[in-house]
Amino acid sequence: MSSSGYLVHRRLLFHLCKSPCVLKRRVGQQRLLSTSGRCRTIMPAWVIDKYGNNDVLRFTRNASFPVIHYPNEVIIKVVAAGLNPIDVSMRGGYGSSTLSMKRDPLNIKQSGSEFPLILGRDVSGVVMECGLDVKYFRERDEVWAAIPPWKQGSLAEFVVLSANEISHKPKTLSHIEAAAIPYVAATAWSALVNTGGLSKDKCANKRILILGGSGGVGTFAIQMVKAWGGHVTVTCSQNAERFLKGLGADHTVDYTAGPVEEPLSQLEKFDLILDNIGGDTERWALGLLKPWSGAKYVTLVTPFMQNTDLLGIADGMMQTAATVATKALKHLVKGVHYRWGFFSPSGPTLDEIREMVDAGKIRAVVEETFSFSQVPQAFEKMEKGHARGKTVVQISQGGT
Template sequence: MGLKGAISHKTLTRSWHYVQRRSYSATAMSAWQVHEYGGLDQLSLSTTARAATIKHPTEMLIKVHAASINPLDIRMMGGYGRSLLNVIRKQRGTLNYGTEFPLTLGRDFSGIVVEVGRRVSKFKVGDEVWGAIGAFRPGTHAEYTVTSQCEISKKPSNLTHVEAGSVPYVAATTWAAIKTVGQLDHTKVYGQRILVLAGSGGIGTFAIQLAKAWGMHVTTTCSTDAVELAVSLGADEVVDYTQTNVWSELQHKEKFEFILDPLGGEVTDKAAKFLSPWKNSKLVTLNFPLLKNSDEMGVLPGLVKSAISAGFVTLKGIQSGGSIRWAAFNPNGDALEKVKRLVEDGKIRPVVYKVYPFSEAQSAYKTVFEGHLRGKVVLDFKPA
């Protein structure tokens, strides 16, 4: 057998090992990418981007129908997380020619399965699915994306792709904070008090609904123009930070068994004072410093500094009468399956702030960059 024949045989064998069904064959796709870290001016549309391909037998290829834009995408555009993520990308073989560029952003999606790996057992070609993929993977602001079956679930039957595309990232992040790290048991939290800071953003609008679906008493903070939205999502009490000092107002309320803090920094220290003296009360902040520390100091020193910081955070929690913990986005298909049921039962609804066509992604990114959102910004991949 000649060299050409040997290569062809090896390629065919490898494809058969990974792929069970194939309904997709393309060498290029359209994707919004950055070729170096920077601001919004670095984002450009490529119509010849390298096609997404299955590399492991538990992976699937998804044709994306809608995807949201998250603040994390803006931060990653500027290089956030590059040091540690490139280590993971190298280990998983997702670097292109030794570099992360061109980098496709986007973490969550709603779409249709077009190809499945040989070991995929939960899904088949043609399934409508939603999910949020790991930050080491090429992103979802592209015609196709690759994910594993542990990162996704079936899409709720009562949502459009645009509605569904707004949920998975905030759902997985909130679940990591409240359930995985916060260890709330939905069967035992009825009537407990939770404070959700920044209740009108993507995380906040989802967290209010999840906590309310579990029977908790929900207090949240937002500005005047979002009070009606927060109440409609189930908030029992709303503190309008444009009309009063949040911390002074909270002094007149009962303390909380749980506080969700998407903001971090000084906010965490101030909020911790409102934890209930009950021994299992917790504050979970999403201002996780590991990626930032790794970028600034290198991976190993960043890990050490983060570990030391965790000790100080734990001490502050003890002084406040509860515990303070960090959480971060983590793909979780099982959590999305549970959220799917809540959505289909009418207990959680998507909160979409604005929808842009895929071709207008630059405008959509600008909207997220400017902030003060009331829900999620979504890209609709449907041709105009």
């Protein structure tokens, strides 16, 4: 390149760098270019810079703006974010070893590279930008999603997710209502369908026991099983019985009146048990299943994360595999199946859930709503437990 050509080239680059930020907008199947007055590089968010109690939560207006790194990703403007018990656990460091491996499989980054970390596993909002390979969504679409715990969460103005993790929001729900469903729906679906083997065609007249029915997963699971024609028994406190029967529960057992295994043992045996409680329930719960009929006990309280946090990834996974294999074999000889259930993010699953919501078969259960400035109070509410539904944070005003 000649000296004069080099100067022209540098001058052109200089003017391009000073021009307004270029944003991509999808219109039909074409991608046009439009200019914005400024290029966003930061956004408001609640973050943590270390693990700990509620004191580690910090509000900042300088959180890094999410960036599309892969052609199948979308940027979502968050309208509402739902909180779950896992957010409280992650704030304290639960699963940090496993999630760090998922974020950085080759261990290239230094320890602590996940900070500043944004919590929040549920999101309902509006698509702001789509990657080049995204075909099913367009800018301004209203969507909802359950965010994997290894990704930055929804307690921020924007979040970036893969297109196969999101779904169009139900038309019958507001953003606040929609933010109460995705994470618990994905968890319950994974436990009952993927692990438990239930489906809308294989649930009629099945007897299901849900241990701990008044929380987010329990309230959703009750509605899903009833929508498919199953019979649902739940354990709960006495003051939650009317609430859960209003969601469709056929029978309730009050755990505050004494050990629940005694009244449960007097009932007809069950085809599937969903355990949201853990603890010593494994000691007696599997005896409530119908033997030699394919009945399953699925627990959502597993030692997988604890093992990897305590023993490291390799030893923790070996310990976990040995534990689940031992328990599965122990109960298999008694004619019942022992399984662990895990959260699994899935846009197609939320598509199925959306149809059930819009058909009036499932409704959102929001216990309390907080403003964006009240995130610490929302976490305090979550830590108290005994929830009847979900805690939701409104991040911004709804609409496009």
